[in-house]
Amino acid sequence: MNQSENFETTMNSELTDLNSPLLQSVINAWIELQSKQPLVHIITNAVASNYVANVLLAAGASPAMIDNPFEAESFASIASALNINLGTPTSEQMQAMQIAAQTAQNLNKPWVLDPVGYGPVLPWRSEMVDQLLQYKPSIIRGNASEISGLAGNQGESRGVDSTLNSAEIYLNAVPLLEHCECVAISGESDFILSKEMNAVIQINGGSYLQPKVTASGCALGALTAAYCAVSESLTAGTVAAHLHFAIAGQKAYEISSSVGSFNVAFLDEIYSLNEDDFNQLANMQIYAL
Amino acid sequence: MNQSENFETTMNSELTDLNSPLLQSVINAWIELQSKQPLVHIITNAVASNYVANVLLAAGASPAMIDNPFEAESFASIASALNINLGTPTSEQMQAMQIAAQTAQNLNKPWVLDPVGYGPVLPWRSEMVDQLLQYKPSIIRGNASEISGLAGNQGESRGVDSTLNSAEIYLNAVPLLEHCECVAISGESDFILSKEMNAVIQINGGSYLQPKVTASGCALGALTAAYCAVSESLTAGTVAAHLHFAIAGQKAYEISSSVGSFNVAFLDEIYSLNEDDFNQLANMQIYAL
Amino acid sequence: MNQSENFETTMNSELTDLNSPLLQSVINAWIELQSKQPLVHIITNAVASNYVANVLLAAGASPAMIDNPFEAESFASIASALNINLGTPTSEQMQAMQIAAQTAQNLNKPWVLDPVGYGPVLPWRSEMVDQLLQYKPSIIRGNASEISGLAGNQGESRGVDSTLNSAEIYLNAVPLLEHCECVAISGESDFILSKEMNAVIQINGGSYLQPKVTASGCALGALTAAYCAVSESLTAGTVAAHLHFAIAGQKAYEISSSVGSFNVAFLDEIYSLNEDDFNQLANMQIYAL
Numbered sequence: 001m002n003q004s005e006n007f008e009t010t011m012n013s014e015l016t017d018l019n020s021p022l023l024q025s026v027i028n029a030w031i032e033l034q035s036k037q038p039l040v041h042i043i044t045n046a047v048a049s050n051y052v053a054n055v056l057l058a059a060g061a062s063p064a065m066i067d068n069p070f071e072a073e074s075f076a077s078i079a080s081a082l083n084i085n086l087g088t089p090t091s092e093q094m095q096a097m098q099i100a101a102q103t104a105q106n107l108n109k110p111w112v113l114d115p116v117g118y119g120p121v122l123p124w125r126s127e128m129v130d131q132l133l134q135y136k137p138s139i140i141r142g143n144a145s146e147i148s149g150l151a152g153n154q155g156e157s158r159g160v161d162s163t164l165n166s167a168e169i170y171l172n173a174v175p176l177l178e179h180c181e182c183v184a185i186s187g188e189s190d191f192i193l194s195k196e197m198n199a200v201i202q203i204n205g206g207s208y209l210q211p212k213v214t215a216s217g218c219a220l221g222a223l224t225a226a227y228c229a230v231s232e233s234l235t236a237g238t239v240a241a242h243l244h245f246a247i248a249g250q251k252a253y254e255i256s257s258s259v260g261s262f263n264v265a266f267l268d269e270i271y272s273l274n275e276d277d278f279n280q281l282a283n284m285q286i287y288a289l
Numbered sequence: 290m291n292q293s294e295n296f297e298t299t300m301n302s303e304l305t306d307l308n309s310p311l312l313q314s315v316i317n318a319w320i321e322l323q324s325k326q327p328l329v330h331i332i333t334n335a336v337a338s339n340y341v342a343n344v345l346l347a348a349g350a351s352p353a354m355i356d357n358p359f360e361a362e363s364f365a366s367i368a369s370a371l372n373i374n375l376g377t378p379t380s381e382q383m384q385a386m387q388i389a390a391q392t393a394q395n396l397n398k399p400w401v402l403d404p405v406g407y408g409p410v411l412p413w414r415s416e417m418v419d420q421l422l423q424y425k426p427s428i429i430r431g432n433a434s435e436i437s438g439l440a441g442n443q444g445e446s447r448g449v450d451s452t453l454n455s456a457e458i459y460l461n462a463v464p465l466l467e468h469c470e471c472v473a474i475s476g477e478s479d480f481i482l483s484k485e486m487n488a489v490i491q492i493n494g495g496s497y498l499q500p501k502v503t504a505s506g507c508a509l510g511a512l513t514a515a516y517c518a519v520s521e522s523l524t525a526g527t528v529a530a531h532l533h534f535a536i537a538g539q540k541a542y543e544i545s546s547s548v549g550s551f552n553v554a555f556l557d558e559i560y561s562l563n564e565d566d567f568n569q570l571a572n573m574q575i576y577a578l
Numbered sequence: 579m580n581q582s583e584n585f586e587t588t589m590n591s592e593l594t595d596l597n598s599p600l601l602q603s604v605i606n607a608w609i610e611l612q613s614k615q616p617l618v619h620i621i622t623n624a625v626a627s628n629y630v631a632n633v634l635l636a637a638g639a640s641p642a643m644i645d646n647p648f649e650a651e652s653f654a655s656i657a658s659a660l661n662i663n664l665g666t667p668t669s670e671q672m673q674a675m676q677i678a679a680q681t682a683q684n685l686n687k688p689w690v691l692d693p694v695g696y697g698p699v700l701p702w703r704s705e706m707v708d709q710l711l712q713y714k715p716s717i718i719r720g721n722a723s724e725i726s727g728l729a730g731n732q733g734e735s736r737g738v739d740s741t742l743n744s745a746e747i748y749l750n751a752v753p754l755l756e757h758c759e760c761v762a763i764s765g766e767s768d769f770i771l772s773k774e775m776n777a778v779i780q781i782n783g784g785s786y787l788q789p790k791v792t793a794s795g796c797a798l799g800a801l802t803a804a805y806c807a808v809s810e811s812l813t814a815g816t817v818a819a820h821l822h823f824a825i826a827g828q829k830a831y832e833i834s835s836s837v838g839s840f841n842v843a844f845l846d847e848i849y850s851l852n853e854d855d856f857n858q859l860a861n862m863q864i865y866a867l
Contacts, residue, residue, distance in 0.1 A: 047627045047643050049336045049377075053503035058548045063503075064406070065336050065377050070413035078410050088627075088643050090670055092379055117642070121656050124648035212849065214631035214641070259636045260845025267549025271501065338625045338666075342792035347837045352792070353695070354625050354666050359702035367699055381668055556838025560790065 015199060015286040022201070022286065026240040027278050029231035033060040033240075038229035041079035042222050043067040043097055045087025045116065048215035055219040058271040059244060061226035069095035076103035080229035082111035083222040084132065086118075086125040087215075094128055101135035110228035110237070113137035113180075114221035118146040133179045138234050140176055141184040141221045144169045151176050166191050170200060174289065181234045184224065186217050190242045193289065194235040201239055204283040205246030207253035209262045220245050239284070247281045248273055304488060304575040311490070311575065315529040316567050318520035322349040322529075327518035330368035331511050332356045332386055334376025334405065337504035344508040347560040348533060350515035358384035365392035369518035371400035372511040373421065375407075375414040376504075383417055390424035399517035399526070402426035402469075403510035407435040422468045427523050429465055430473040430510045433458045440465050455480050459489060463578065470523045473513065475506050479531045482578065483524040490528055493572040494535030496542035498551045509534050528573070536570045537562055593777060593864040600779070600864065604818040605856050607809035611638040611818075616807035619657035620800050621645045621675055623665025623694065626793035633797040636849040637822060639804035647673035654681035658807035660689035661800040662710065664696075664703040672706055679713035688806035688815070691715035691758075692799035696724040711757045716812050718754055719762040719799045722747045729754050744769050748778060752867065759812045762802065764795050768820045771867065772813040779817055782861040783824030785831035787840045798823050817862070825859045826851055 039062045044052055049065050056063035066075040069092055076082055082104045084097050104111040115129040129150065140150065143162035148169045166187025173183045173193055183193040190203040210216050224241040231237030248269035255265040328351045333341055338354050345352035355364040358381055365371055371393045373386050393400040404418040418439065429439065432451035437458045455476025462472045462482055472482040479492040499505050513530040520526030537558035544554040617640045622630055627643050634641035644653040647670055654660055660682045662675050682689040693707040707728065718728065721740035726747045744765025751761045751771055761771040768781040788794050802819040809815030826847035833843040 045643070046335055046624055046645075047631050050339055050503060050628055053336050054548070054552075057501045057503055065334070066406075066411065067335075067377055068379065068413060071411045074410050074412065088645055090379070090646065090668070117644075121652050122644065122649045123652065124646060212635045214628060214635055258846035259632070259849045260842040263632075263845075264549040264553055264842055267552075268547035271548045335624055339628055339792060342625050343837070343841075346790045346792055354623070355695075355700065356624075356666055357668065357702060360700045363699050363701065379668070553838040553842055556841075557836035560837045 013288045015288055018197065018199070018286045019284065022236065022239060022284075023278065023282055025232050025236035026243055026282070027275055029227050029236050029240040030244070030275070030278065032230035033227060036230050037062045038080035038226055039064060039078065040222060040226045040229065041066055041076050041082045041100060042085075042225075043093060043100060044083065044085040044218055044222065045089075048085065048087060048218035051215045052219045052222045054267060055270055056222055056226055058267050059223055059226065061223070063222065063226075067093045067096050069099055072096040072099040073103050076100040076109070077107060079109070081109055081225040083114065083225040084111065085114040085116055085218050085221055086129060087116040087218060089125055089128070097128065097132060101132050101137070105135040110138040110225065110234060112139045112141055112221050112225040112228070114141050114218060115146050115150055116142070116218070118142065119149045137180045138228060139182045139184060139224055139238050140180045141186070141224055143217060144185055144187055147173045147176070147183060147185045162187065182238045184238050184242065186220060190246070192235070192238050192242060196233060196235050197286070198289050200287050200289055201235075202285045202287070203239070203242045203246050205243075205281070206249035207262065209253060209257070209259055210249050212259045213263045213266070243278060243282050243284065244270065244273060246283065247277050250281065251277070302577040304577055307486065307488070307575045308573065311525065311528060311573075312567065312571055314521050314525035315532055315571070316564055318516050318525050318529040319533070319564070319567065321519035322516060325519050326351045327369035327515055328353060328367065329511060329515045329518065330355060330365050330371045330389060331374075331514075332382060332389060333372065333374040333507055333511065334378075337374065337376060337507035340504045341508045341511045343556060344559055345511055345515055347556050348512055348515065350512070352511065352515075356382045356385050358388055361385040361388040362392050365389040365398070366396060368398070370398055370514040372403065372514040373400065374403040374405055374507050374510055375418060376405040376507060378414055378417070386417065386421065390421050390426070394424040399427040399514065399523060401428045401430055401510050401514040401517070403430050403507060404435050404439055405431070405507070407431065408438045426469045427517060428471045428473060428513055428527050429469045430475070430513055432506060433474055433476055436462045436465070436472060436474045451476065471527045473527050473531065475509060479535070481524070481527050481531060485522060485524050486575070487578050488575050489578055490524075491574045491576070492528070492531045492535050494532075494570070495538035496551065498542060498546070498548055499538050501548045502552045502555070532567060532571050532573065533559065533562060535572070536566050539570065540566070591866045593866055596775065596777070596864045597862065600814065600817060600862075601856065601860055603810050603814035604821055604860070605853055607805050607814050607818040608822070608853070608856065610808035611805060614808050615640045616658035616804055617642060617656065618800060618804045618807065619644055619654050619660045619678060620663075620803075621671055621678060622661065622663040622796055622800065623667075626663065626665060626796035629793045630797045630800045632845060633848055634800055634804055636845050637801055637804065639801070641800065641804075645671045645674050647677055650674040650677040651681050654678040654687070655685060657687070659687055659803040661692065661803040662689065663692040663694055663796050663799055664707060665694040665796060667703055667706070675706065675710060679710050679715070683713040688716040688803060688812060690717045690719055690799050690803040690806070692719050692796060693724050693728055694720070694796070696720065697727045715758045716806060717760045717762060717802055717816050718758045719764070719795075719802055721795060722763055722765055725751045725754070725761060725763045740765065760816045762816050762820065764798060768824070770813070770816050770820060774811060774813050775864070776867050778865050778867055779813075780863045780865070781817070781820045781824050783821075783859070784827035785840065787831060787835070787837055788827050790837045791841045791844070821856060821860050821862065822848065822851060824861070825855050828859060829855070
């Protein structure tokens with residue numbers, strides 16, 4: 001499969017008529033998030049945990065980091081969605097991940113897999129990610145290097161930051177739709193592959209400062225789980241989380257242009273974002289796959 | 290015991306003459322905290338650790354997160370107070386908690402137990418909390434769901450956030466005074482049950498944004514330990530920590546009304562709070578139990 | 579050896595002619611850091627991890643917290659530098675530290691050892707620090723209490739904060755140069771002992787608020803590793819990290835005088851610092867050892 005050819009083809013068949021209904025589903029998901037404040041079970045890394053919890057609280061969800069194997073089943077059973085992130089796994093977290101993922105699958109709860117650092121340099125977590133695929137994550141979310149590697153391509157992995165461009169690799173990720181309903185690839189633009197819509201949604205916005213704030217991607221994965229707990233469809237939930245981030249990032253950058261204050265403004269905007277912001281600032285295009 | 294009857298009764302017997310001496314003890318505790326900068330041994334969760342350390346440093350204490358079982362005894366022996374929080378326990382932390390709590394009891398050091406997530410959905414930590422009660426915590430601190438559950442009531446636990454109202458359940462917590470000197474229940478108003486005073490102290494203030502900042506309660510528990518290390522009485526120390534939070538939260542909200550900037554302002558106010566703030570802004574009522 | 583005598587002697591032989599070339603090497607290191615964005619392998623504590631990652635991203639490096647023993651060797655092999663910090667070690671982290679340190683030594687990569695809390699009260703980590711010395715850290719970095727204790731002096735350790743003054747103890751640290759190329763002691767002024775230059779570099783700046791922000795020292799250690807990955811010499815890399823911190827701290831304090839907003843401004847200044855800032859604000863003196 002020639003990637004650049006396909007890229008051209010895809011870009012030629014924009015599905016503009018799907019834009020407005022999808023945005024409406026996104027707004028509905030945001031309204032539901034505010035009213036239901038879904039409980040989200042999060043197993044994430046040590047770098048991200050505080051930030052992820054604050055982003056989810058600001059957005060309207062109720063996060064809980066339960067990452068031991070002794071409580072993973074009972075908690076996954078009462079939570080409305082699950083987020084598993086492999087940033088800094090411990091042996092106990094690894095056990096908890098398997099139990100929680102299996103529970104989510106059994107109970108048909110949406111769950112998001114974030115394969116941080118996937119690639120040959122980090123084999124322990126990569127093998128666990130491969131195993132977790134059997135529990136059919138609802139959404140697989142990562143940066144271009146991680147997603148490309150997970151889809152079986154020779155990745156140029158370099159730690160936990162991507163060396164690839166989301167726009168150039170998203171077609172490589174299509175095979176991952178065998179395992180999940182959506183694949184979300186973050187980058188300068190985000191690309192969300194939807195099995196349901198047989199389409200890719202490109203989301204623009206945010207700020208170049210976003211990758212300078214650690215755990216942004218981790219928080220985006222957790223927020224995706226939160227939205228999927230309440231949205232009409234997994235695609236709408238995934239798009240809602242990414243638009244929420246893109247719009248808040250764009251507004252925050254208008255207020256501040258250095259990383260410390262940008263991050264404060266970003267949390268402020270995550271919290272204060274409303275329906276009007278979605279209607280006026282959502283910047284997405286939908287293409288057939 | 291009929292709760293609403295008792296609630297009525299309690300509200301009728303406000304002990305206004307105790308207000309001024311208690312406030313003076315609180316201010317004395319704050320002065321001591323600034324001059325002594327007590328070393329506080331903290332075993333807390335992954336979400337909270339950075340925030341808790343920053344709050345304690347801002348308030349004047351010297352926090353140290355020593356959460357391995359191999360150093361728990363020697364460190365608890367030199368620290369001035371201990372805070373144990375069960376937010377995201379690991380097996381090694383669980384061992385450390387038991388050793389540290391036993392050491393604190395043996396050496397008669399104040400220690401605060403924060404039973405995060407207590408309830409049937411999270412049995413592993415809940416059993417550990419039950420075990421830790423044997424080491425006689427000085428203060429038990431939690432939200433309404435956790436405290437109500439720990440006091441033996443059918444809790445409506447939902448993750449780590451409360452589904453109950455502190456004002457409605459505080460009388461349920463009276464039996465917990467068998468195990469400790471004070472029970473502190475955080476919420477829109479905080480309620481502190483004091484065995485020594487045979488009274489409940491209601492503290493008003495703060496901001497509705499406080500629960501939108503993760504680990505606020507965890508930081509409040511650790512600050513309670515810090516104050517109890519230097520205060521005339523455990524009640525004064527517990528009240529001091531809760532007033533410090535309530536006043537700083539109220540002042541921070543005057544500066545900022547979104548979560549990111551509120552949290553920055555809150556740390557600023559925790560740091561800059563002084564004697565005048567206590568005198569002018571402390572809002573508490575004392576009722577007989 | 580009489581410390582005050584030596585202190586006098588040292589202060590009398592300032593090597594002013596070395597100042598300008600060292601500053602140029604520092605600026606070169608900063609330029610390299612921006613262009614190469616070196617991958618830094620970090621094994622650090624739960625309190626510090628988010629903050630350390632944000633400081634390194636703001637400064638221009640690419641941090642990755644890989645702290646399990648199953649990936650420590652492969653990751654240390656591809657990273658450009660390593661930072662090991664013993665703030666809140668777990669058993670798995672302890673294994674990872676040994677593997678990563680050995681790998682860094684074998685592959686001749688710069689690595690920074692930060693012996694947080696070293697002293698008789700915390701024996702588990704202290705024994706590990708003693709063991710890690712065999713892998714010849716490039717730089718040993720700590721506060722005055724930790725460095726003094728590690729150099730074999732009777733330390734007055736008190737948790738993780740120093741009770742000693744860097745200016746008074748730095749000569750005690752000279753024996754540590756047997757194990758490493760530089761010893762960096764943070765405090766009101768920082769002192770960097772350089773084996774290569776046979777000199778001590780005193781760095782002034784920063785703000786009295788810095789110790790009120792938790793994990794500042796941890797972030798400084800990780801930033802030292804990042805600079806050493808790209809600098810002409812280990813001394814220049816170590817000095818560059820300390821000057822970057824001192825200048826950013828000084829500028830941040832001009833903007834804000836309370837801890838929450840100071841910390842936001844500090845991250846902003848870490849990010850926006852440039853060549854001119856080094857030239858205009860670097861405040862250091864070099865003395866013969």
